Amino acid sequence: MLAAKTPRPATPPTLAREADGAMEPARSAVPVQVPATPLAPEGSSSTAGQAADVVEGTGLGEREASGSFVEESFGIPTPGNSDQANTTPPGQAAPSAAIGTAGLAAAPERRHVSPQRSRNESVQVPTVNTESFASAPASAIKSVASEPVSTFSIDVDTASYSLVRSSLNTGQMPPPQAVRIEELVNYFDYAYAAPESAGTPFTTSVAVSETPWNADTRLMQIGLQGYAIPVTERQPLNLVFLIDTSGSMQDKSKLPLLTAGFRLLLSALNPDDEIAIVTYAGSTGIALQPTPASENATIMQTLDTLTATGSTAGAAGLQQAYALAETMGREGETTRVILATDGDFNVGISDPEALKTFIAGKRDSGTYLSVLGFGRGNLQDATMQALAQNGNGTAAYIDTLAEAQRVLVDDLTANFFPIASDVKIQVEFNPAKVSEYRLIGYETRALRREDFRDDRIDAGEIGAGHSVTALYEVTPKGSPAEQLPPLRYSTEADAALPASDASSGELAFVKLRYKLPGETTSRLVTTPVTADRQDIPAAERDFAAAVAAFGERLRGTGTVGWDRIEGLARPGLANDPHGYRAEFMRLVRLASAVAR
CATH class of the missing domain: 3.40.50.410 (von Willebrand factor, type A domain)
Structure with a gap:
């Protein structure tokens, strides 16, 4: 147990809360009731089933008539009211069990709210949409001969995945600019090897495998797993x-x-x-x-x-x-x-x-x-x-x-609880082995090559237990998948490159920089990548690829079929303790129905 805090100095007096004065009109929304109907069977051409587990807008029960929406709809009683109806689904611990207590345990039992939704829900459809999204053009294919180095900041945000789910659950495709593929991929964990102590803030896992949507390219997955503080x-x-x-x-x-x-x-x-x-x-x-x-x-x-x-x-x-x-x-x-x-x-x-x-x-x-x-x-x-x-x-x-x-x-x-700050990834590709590459996602996190060693440049943080995933589609040298014309002098330039015995078999060299909390000087971690490196189980690799393909399809830059995406993801359901991956499968089927 942690020692109790000593008394704090007196805090500033509470400021008087401003009375409402001249107010601007509040933004209004028109409630639109959308009937929830069963999801059409897979392969059906009917769109009537788009709204099964679809119209969930808020994910909340509809019990507005109670006059006490928060308590009844969420199944969370107010203090002292033990007679509130419990709306928790069967088999789950009621949220009120740990919330209504006067004192809290130092290490409360982790509880899980199922991602499964009620079928009797409504959504609020705004009359005016003033949303804006952080977006950038999809990453282009790069030539290793001219741009052998790729640099970006990590991203552990997951807002884009929830936005995608929110749109699909109202029977609409998400705005393409709202789809940030790295945030979809990073919504999930991928069974990466974890650090054994806090002295090593994270571990690096890398795997290279055939790209599920192109047999002539390779998919390189880079995974970071943060140390989980008890x-x-x-x-x-x-x-x-x-x-x-x-x-x-x-x-x-x-x-x-x-x-x-x-x-x-x-x-x-x-x-x-x-x-x-x-x-x-x-x-x-x-x-x-x-x-x-x-x-x-x-x-x-x-x-x-x-x-x-x-x-x-x-x-x-x-x-x-x-x-x-x-x-x-x-x-x-x-x-x-x-x-x-x-x-x-x-x-x-x-x-x-x-x-x-x-x-x-x-x-x-x-x-x-x-x-x-x-x-x-x-x-x-x-x-x-x-x-x-x-x-x-x-x-x-x-x-x-x-x-x-x-x-x-x-x-x-x-x-x-951050365990490492200003985390940057830089990947150098071997021109003798790789002709082209494409970073999938991270468009809004791109850095210049020189930013990698500049400790003044801000980058992303890793929290305790966080995992981070990055995917590259890599085109091997001489592959029929090559799309960019060769440079006039690329042959001579490549031949002149020194190749030591240690690096001749490498596809790429991954470098990471990070700072420990409170430090101002970064630390460097390096990982060589060979064509046969397999640190990540196949089912985990395929699930990450499925999520990436899903994101590309949603924003209009990919062509992998919905059934193919679902098939890729299915083996990964074996590692789904909270049901998040099963929910992803539902969203894929839903997107397929909405897109018809």
């Missing part, structure tokens, strides 16, 4: 919830889902962790001063009082959140601001560059930022990504209570 050994955690309470947040897929998700998070915290709550947009101020997680009834009562009304010019919500966080953090603790919004980033700093600079400065002083998006129609995904990247945090999109469980409970240590 729950009982993790540092104390200080969290400041910065919550958007503008009028548009009243939709049940927004503030009600947000508060229900934060209730789940409380069940996973240690008693000496601390929580504070700051609101902005609808009302601005400190709703809850730093409070030990053991006082969860007080924290939940504050969450229950939050309302989404109106829209103001906004006070300095972000500055308030960071100022409060600085009073909470001590040496040996992790402090993080969690910004939760449906897209209103009116947090007190209007200039985007000034906002990123402010967040980066706070990151360097030890306070990180994570961003959670809720609802559809106004989601500013591009801003979410930029803020999270500058804050050494993750960006996630919460579309269901099951996703809140995954992000805030199951992956708590991965998302909140």
